[in-house]
Amino acid sequence: MPNLNRIKAIAEKEVFHILRDSRTLTIIFIMPLLQLIIFGYAMNMEIRQVPLVVDDSALNSSSQALIDAFIHTDYFRLVPKDEGILNPGELFKERRAQATLSIPQGFGKDSFTVLLKIDASDPNSAQMIQNYANGIVNNRFAIAGAGITLQPLILYNPDLKSSFFFVPGLIALILVMICALLTSISISREKEMGTMEQILVSPVSATEILLGKVLPYIFLGLMDALLILGVGMLLFQVPFRGEFIVFLGFTFLYVLTSLCLGLLVSTVAKTQQGAMMMALGMTLLPTLLLSGYMFPISSMPVILQKITYIIPARYYLQIIRGIMLKGNSVRHLYQSGLSLLIMSVTMLIIASRRFKLRLS
Amino acid sequence: MNAAVARELSVFYGSTEALKSVNLEVPEALVYGIIGPDGAGKTTLMRSLCTLLPYSEGSIRVLGYDALSESAQIRARIGYMPQRFSLYQDLSVEQNLRFFARLFRVSRKEMLIQREKLYEFSRLKPFAKRLAGNLSGGMKQKLALSCALIHTPKLIILDEPTFGVDPVSRVEFWQILHELKREGVSIIVSTPYMDEAVQCDQISLLHKGSVIGQGTPDEIIKAWQGSLYSLKAGNLQELYKYLQSKVDKADLQLFGSEIHLYSKDGLRQELIDTWKHEFSGLASCEEIQPGMEDVFLKMMQ
Structure with missing residues (x-):
């Protein structure tokens, strides 16, 4: 013993x-x-202040509301767009932006589709950016659409x-x-x-x-x-x-x-x-x-x-x-x-x- | 009863044989010396005796217990002082003593009595609060001895306790050992110093793992056969060189400021005179009584 x-x-x-x-x-x-x-x-795996270039061809209240929804979060930061046609490839190469958002003419009236291009040289960040953008579009800028909507509710750590x-x-x-x-x-x-x-x-x-x-x-x-x-x-x-x-x-x-x-x-x-x-x-x-x-x-x-x-x-x-x-x-x-x-x-x-x- | 007995003890490290069929009988209440140079197997023998090393052949009984099957009984009854200082350097003198007392389940009351006694002979009391690591070499050894004695063991096993200790502390240490002997403690002590051999009641001379001589120091010296001469010269190296051409090299030993020459049948005066004639630097050549070191060196051959 x-x-x-x-x-x-x-x-x-x-x-x-x-x-x-x-x-x-x-x-x-x-x-x-x-x-x-x-x-x-x-x-830290969160991504903050992603540089975003927006090409807004609609220039109406709906498009402005969408842009506001993006930049009013901590996730994105607006980078001014150059004159002329948007060239995402060049922006990504120069690392001036990690994502671009193109809003077509007539957005808010007959079209609700926007184009988000993401630099995926870092796949994790790209994934996160996509998720953030989805979240913003779905939750904060809900536009009535047709079909099935998935309404995710995240418990315990809602902000991930x-x-x-x-x-x-x-x-x-x-x-x-x-x-x-x-x-x-x-x-x-x-x-x-x-x-x-x-x-x-x-x-x-x-x-x-x-x-x-x-x-x-x-x-x-x-x-x-x-x-x-x-x-x-x-x-x-x-x-x-x-x-x-x-x-x-x-x-x-x-x-x-x-x-x-x-x-x-x-x-x-x-x-x-x-x-x-x-x-x-x-x-x-x-x-x-x-x-x-x-x-x-x-x-x-x-x-x-x-x-x-x-x-x-x-x-x-x-x-x-x-x-x-x-x-x-x-x-x-x-x-x-x-x-x-x-x-x-x-x-x-x-x-x-x-x-x-x-x-x- | 003997304090410790080893029979035909052999210990191997891998394929090297550290101890070869060692026989040993350590009587009670005596100082028993294991004498030998570095690498002779002293530490191996000491560790085997205090049940730390599993041995390959032979048997050891300590205080009547078998060292392999009854090591727990032995460990509770002996005190051991390893070759290296093995107390806790960052604990004070007092804390070290208390710790070892508790390991051996000495009651607090007994511990205090024994501690006072140990303080008395070791004179460590003024340093009770000092960290063991800050003690001098001699004091460290006295503390290690005190820790080995805190549970009043019947037998203490000390592995080169005076190694690296100043001459004054060495003398003091041996006085303590003799005092302990008078109190009935059996002591097994190893040392590479030949001059300490005569302090022991009985000794074993150990060389390359074998016992080459056993008995009281007197017996061992008396067993010496032949004559020993001390030769002195201004230039000892030259004399050494000269003598090498005259006698067997094995009979010559440089001994500090003199050369010891062994001769089986003694030297004739004419021969000495011839040497003095041929080597004018030879100042003296006298027959002397051999010391332990002479005996040991001769036995090693």
């Missing part, structure tokens, strides 16, 4: 290390903030703000990275410094060492989560619709899973450098690519879909998006939470089995 007092002794010692080591504190608090700010501003999407994702990404780094470095440092050799010649067991290492970092991980959440809400106006206590409970499970992943890494890595590389390798890309953060899991090949089941962030993303955007409660999230719990217990057991109480 693991001895509680011994676990406490190791945990306390770890707290002393953290308090004395400014590098660890930097990793814990400065790194996430930098990541949040850099990722947050760089990963990308911050709603990346802030929860970043919490998931940063937490798993930091937590896996913390435990794996902390154990490999003891191996490197030789202190592990000293504490091994005592009645301490692998489980006691591992639990003692994890405990203080759970607290730090939760602090980190709160920090990222707070700064994310402040800087990027992300809503928080769920209950705070639910967030705390499930984040605890995620932090635990990430710390146990770090423990697993430390049973393989012999040096701090190695541990760092391995911890980052196992968290950064898999979380970005395979958790459903960047790309929807449902559109992945089946084999990759299977792999996503062992990515902790996969579960936490459902949880954190659910809580922040949809106001989910435990009832909606317990399955994901259970998956995290099973993962962390499994990893802890494997780590304590693999942890060598002898030198080799």
Whole structure:
């Protein structure tokens, strides 16, 4: 049976290390903030102030209303048209415009068709521009037409703000990275410094060492989560619709899973450098690519879909998006939470089995 | 009962044999020295004794327990001081002691008593709040010893505890070891310093993974056969060169400001006179009592 007092002794010692080591504190608090700010501003997928040239041949109240509808949004900015015939190709080549809008004569009376040309050298932007234009034409400048009309109603993020999407994702990404780094470095440092050799010649067991290492970092991980959440809400106006206590409970499970992943890494890595590389390798890309953060899991090949089941962030993303955007409660999230719990217990057991109480 | 016994102990690192059929019997309440140069296998032997290394052949029993199957019992009862300073440098003297006391489940009351005692002999009390990393080399070693003793073990295993420590601190360290012995603690200590061998009650001489001599330091020195001469000259290098042409090179050892010459049957006075005649720089040639280092160097051959 693991001895509680011994676990406490190791945990306390770890707290002393953290308090004395400014590098660890930097990793814990400065790194996430930098990541949040850099990722947050760089990963902005919204498009604003698209340069638009309008060729208005109708010159009536209807065409003016349409143009107003375009430029009164934040999405488009009107670029004055040159004299003569509109030449979209030339405008796109010179990068003076990303889209052109041609309004034919008689618009508003006998014709309701306008022509939108888009520079699709960046397909993502082109897609967005098309969507914006559609939205403007359909919603703000509704002209009674015939046939079927699709009336989309977007829930939870009606403006499709990308911050709603990346802030929860970043919490998931940063937490798993930091937590896996913390435990794996902390154990490999003891191996490197030789202190592990000293504490091994005592009645301490692998489980006691591992639990003692994890405990203080759970607290730090939760602090980190709160920090990222707070700064994310402040800087990027992300809503928080769920209950705070639910967030705390499930984040605890995620932090635990990430710390146990770090423990697993430390049973393989012999040096701090190695541990760092391995911890980052196992968290950064898999979380970005395979958790459903960047790309929807449902559109992945089946084999990759299977792999996503062992990515902790996969579960936490459902949880954190659910809580922040949809106001989910435990009832909606317990399955994901259970998956995290099973993962962390499994990893802890494997780590304590693999942890060598002898030198080799 | 013996504090530790090793029988036909062999340890391999891959295909290299670090220890070759080592036999060892460490009696209780004695200072037992493992003496040998760097790379002799001292650390491997010490680590095997404190159950840190899995060994390939032979057996080890420490305090009556088997080192492979009963390592937990052994680890709870011994104190170990690794070769490298292995305490937490960013923890204070006090915090290090307290941490190791808790690892060994020493109650707070016992810990305080034992700590006072350890402070007394190590004289570390004034530095209780200092970080271990900021201690001097000698003090670090005393702290490491104190941490190894905080749970009052019956046996302590010290791997080169005086390596890189200044001469004054070394003397002090050995005084502490003798004091501990009087209190009934068994001590296994390794050292590359021959002059420390005579401080031990019993020693094993280790060379290239094999034991080449065992017994009390006196016994080992007395077992010496032949004569030893100390030769001095103004230009020692020249003398060394000259002697190489006269005797077997293996019998010659440069020893600081003199040359030690081993002779199985002793040197005749006429021979010495001839040398003095041929090599005018030869100032003196006297027969001396061999020291541990002479014995060890001879045994290594």
